[in-house]
Amino acid sequence: MTAAVRAKGAGKTNVDRFLTVLRVVMIGFIAISLVAFIAQQIAPENPFAEWRHGDEGATRLSWAQYRGLLVTGISQGAMYGLIALGYSMVYGVLGFINFAHGEVFMVSAFTGFIVSTKFDAAGWWEGAAFFPAIIITVALCVIVSTSTAVIMERVAYRRLRGSPRLIPLITSIGVSFFIQEAVRLVFGPGAKGYPSNPDWLEERLPWLGIEVKKLVVIIIAAIAMAGLWYFVERTKTGKAMRAVAEDKEIASLMGIDVDKTIVKTFAVGGAMAGVAGILWGILFRSVINTTGFLPGIKAFTAAVVGGVGNLGGAMAGGVSLGGAEALGPLMILEPWGIPGVSQLRDAVAFTVLILVLLVKPTGLFGERLSSEERA
Amino acid sequence: MTRQEGSTPLLEFRDINTHYGAVHILKDVNLAIYPGELVCLLGGNASGKSTTLKTLLGMVKPTSGEVVLDGEVVNDKPTSYRVERGVTMVPENRRLFKRLSVKENLELGAYLRDDKEGIEADLERIFSMFPRVKERLTQKAGTLSGGEQQMVAMGRALMARPRVLLMDEPSMGLAPALVQTNFELIEQIHQEGIAIFMVEQNANMALSIADRGWVLQTGKVVLDNTAEALLADPDLRRSYLGQAD
Numbered sequence: 252m253t254a255a256v257r258a259k260g261a262g263k264t265n266v267d268r269f270l271t272v273l274r275v276v277m278i279g280f281i282a283i284s285l286v287a288f289i290a291q292q293i294a295p296e297n298p299f300a301e302w303r304h305g306d307e308g309a310t311r312l313s314w315a316q317y318r319g320l321l322v323t324g325i326s327q328g329a330m331y332g333l334i335a336l337g338y339s340m341v342y343g344v345l346g347f348i349n350f351a352h353g354e355v356f357m358v359s360a361f362t363g364f365i366v367s368t369k370f371d372a373a374g375w376w377e378g379a380a381f382f383p384a385i386i387i388t389v390a391l392c393v394i395v396s397t398s399t400a401v402i403m404e405r406v407a408y409r410r411l412r413g414s415p416r417l418i419p420l421i422t423s424i425g426v427s428f429f430i431q432e433a434v435r436l437v438f439g440p441g442a443k444g445y446p447s448n449p450d451w452l453e454e455r456l457p458w459l460g461i462e463v464k465k466l467v468v469i470i471i472a473a474i475a476m477a478g479l480w481y482f483v484e485r486t487k488t489g490k491a492m493r494a495v496a497e498d499k500e501i502a503s504l505m506g507i508d509v510d511k512t513i514v515k516t517f518a519v520g521g522a523m524a525g526v527a528g529i530l531w532g533i534l535f536r537s538v539i540n541t542t543g544f545l546p547g548i549k550a551f552t553a554a555v556v557g558g559v560g561n562l563g564g565a566m567a568g569g570v571s572l573g574g575a576e577a578l579g580p581l582m583i584l585e586p587w588g589i590p591g592v593s594q595l596r597d598a599v600a601f602t603v604l605i606l607v608l609l610v611k612p613t614g615l616f617g618e619r620l621s622s623e624e625r626a
Numbered sequence: 627m628t629r630q631e632g633s634t635p636l637l638e639f640r641d642i643n644t645h646y647g648a649v650h651i652l653k654d655v656n657l658a659i660y661p662g663e664l665v666c667l668l669g670g671n672a673s674g675k676s677t678t679l680k681t682l683l684g685m686v687k688p689t690s691g692e693v694v695l696d697g698e699v700v701n702d703k704p705t706s707y708r709v710e711r712g713v714t715m716v717p718e719n720r721r722l723f724k725r726l727s728v729k730e731n732l733e734l735g736a737y738l739r740d741d742k743e744g745i746e747a748d749l750e751r752i753f754s755m756f757p758r759v760k761e762r763l764t765q766k767a768g769t770l771s772g773g774e775q776q777m778v779a780m781g782r783a784l785m786a787r788p789r790v791l792l793m794d795e796p797s798m799g800l801a802p803a804l805v806q807t808n809f810e811l812i813e814q815i816h817q818e819g820i821a822i823f824m825v826e827q828n829a830n831m832a833l834s835i836a837d838r839g840w841v842l843q844t845g846k847v848v849l850d851n852t853a854e855a856l857l858a859d860p861d862l863r864r865s866y867l868g869q870a871d
């Protein structure tokens with residue numbers, strides 16, 4: 252018995268040692284890569300580059316390439332941030348990760364496809380008519396995604412209130428499959444294409460060289476985030492949400508209707524995912540029933556990076572993750588001469604998740620959990 | 627101000643039983659609080675005092691019996707219904723929203739009100755009562771000292787414009803010097819015409835300002851008398867409060 256106890260104790264320290272080695276190896280690898288990257292930017296024909304890339308040495312990146320990658324990264328990251336807000340808000344009030352939140356985003360992208368196709372058939376998806384058409388499309392997407400989130404709460408999660416957190420979490424995975432399969436049943440398994448964007452969206456800004464549609468995505472995401480910030484920090488309902496997130500019993504003592512406030516939290520998170528969904532559709536012009544999966548998981552990563560429950564952190568986490576995903580392959584992997592690095596962005600994104608969990612599990616921007624202990 | 631004969635109680639328990647799961651906490655409890663009274667509930671640890679307050683407010687549902695507010699049975703009404711009608715509480719350990727600012731905590735106390743001017747006036751009243759609170763309005767409530775937190779907790783409850791204020795161990799965790807000030811504050815609030823129902827471990831202090839009191843022992847009311855009579859009862863502390871002196 253004592254032997255067993257000792258073995259268990261020893262095992263624990265071995266795990267600790269293993270984790271420490273893992274941290275050191277990962278950070279060391281990244282540090283070496285970055286040094287190699289900087290070196291090859293200065294002198295593409297340095298010995299390390301010649302060792303990894305062969306005699307012709309590495310290639311230097313131009314400023315335009317950087318800028319392109321960064322804008323791509325930030326525009327995708329802004330969408331991750333919008334989705335991440337929903338994970339974070341629901342975690343804030345209910346203490347569980349709603350893994351079906353990615354589907355709320357997908358449902359919005361699908362709505363965008365349906366509505367934009369209709370507008371396109373009527374000749375509204377170009378010229379001056381595009382503006383009212385896109386506003387109506389965004390509104391419908393937000394309405395559908397908000398309703399999806401609210402119905403999800405009502406049907407699947409409300410009755411689980413008060414049960415151990417693992418139960419709604421596993422339920423949310425079920426809800427996620429349900430929505431994915433329901434969409435496939437109704438719309439079929441193939442990818443659906445959005446109509447072509449108006450030409451001006453596909454152009455680049457004259458001297459900055461930034462693609463207009465990416466800039467639009469960043470601006471709309473920023474407006475949505477600012478609106479959310481105002482709502483949460485400055486309105487009475489937002490105050491009630493923060494109170495419910497912190498202490499439900501005392502919130503009800505203030506006269507706050509806790510159930511209604513939770514519904515509103517789902518609604519607001521759903522609306523943000525709705526904005527992200529239509530932006531995604533306009534940017535990539537394609538949607539399939541599994542569209543919510545990767546962005547959903549990455550937004551979850553963004554929420555973890557920012558510290559789950561922390562809204563500013565979720566936004567910052569999203570943008571950082573988008574940037575890391577866009578630049579990481581070239582700055583970390585390319586110096587080693589790994590071929591086809593730009594296809595490894597997903598790997599980079601999840602490495603970021605693992606790294607954050609290894610080094611600072613509470614998130615880079617500090618943790619804000621409720622007064623109850625959270626597992 | 628003490629009770630007028632013949633008036634209806636503001637809050638009342640009629641044969642209340644409360645359970646947590648299978649555990650029977652309150653057993654056939656009867657009590658009544660009249661407008662403008664200052665009454666206290668005494669009892670040892672785990673005797674069910676906090677449960678009594680939570681049941682009065684609907685934060686815990688009784689398994690049988692009636693909770694009566696202004697003559698109306700409110701068993702099925704939510705907490706907000708009772709708060710709107712003038713019942714509120716300073717909870718055990720104050721329970722401020724630590725991540726919210728002092729100002730936001732106070733505003734949440736007035737959550738169900740929408741008379742802007744009245745709310746402003748009440749804020750001013752609370753600032754004159756607790757000048758320190760005004761200095762700390764933008765500070766996060768979690769960073770306040772214990773005494774300051776007590777002031778904000780009282781202020782938050784007063785922002786609801788209560789007719790009856792339930793207080794769960796208001797002197798807990800305060801330095802001895804502050805306990806005295808705190809009791810004076812409670813009397814001051816009472817003088818404004820607010821009924822007070824106070825749970826206290828500090829029997830002497832509580833009874834010295836109260837009109838009446840109940841003693842709860844393992845969920846049963848074992849004594850129900852005027853404060854003077856309870857103070858004079860030699861067995862009170864030894865038999866019921868589980869205190870040695």
Ligand SMILES: Nc1ncnc2c1ncn2[C@@H]1O[C@H](COP(=O)(O)OP(=O)(O)OP(=O)(O)O)[C@@H](O)[C@H]1O
Pocket residue numbers: 646651669670671672673674675676677678718
């Ligand atoms: N939410 C709960 N679930 C289960 N049991 C509870 C709950 N709240 C209180 N109890 C139990 O009910 C009993 C009475 O609790 P209560 O808080 O009413 O006591 P109290 O008289 O206020 O004690 P104290 O003086 O220590 O504050 C205790 O045994 C406590 O453990």
Ligand SMILES: [Mg+2]
Pocket residue numbers: 675676677718794
């Ligand atoms: Mg108690």
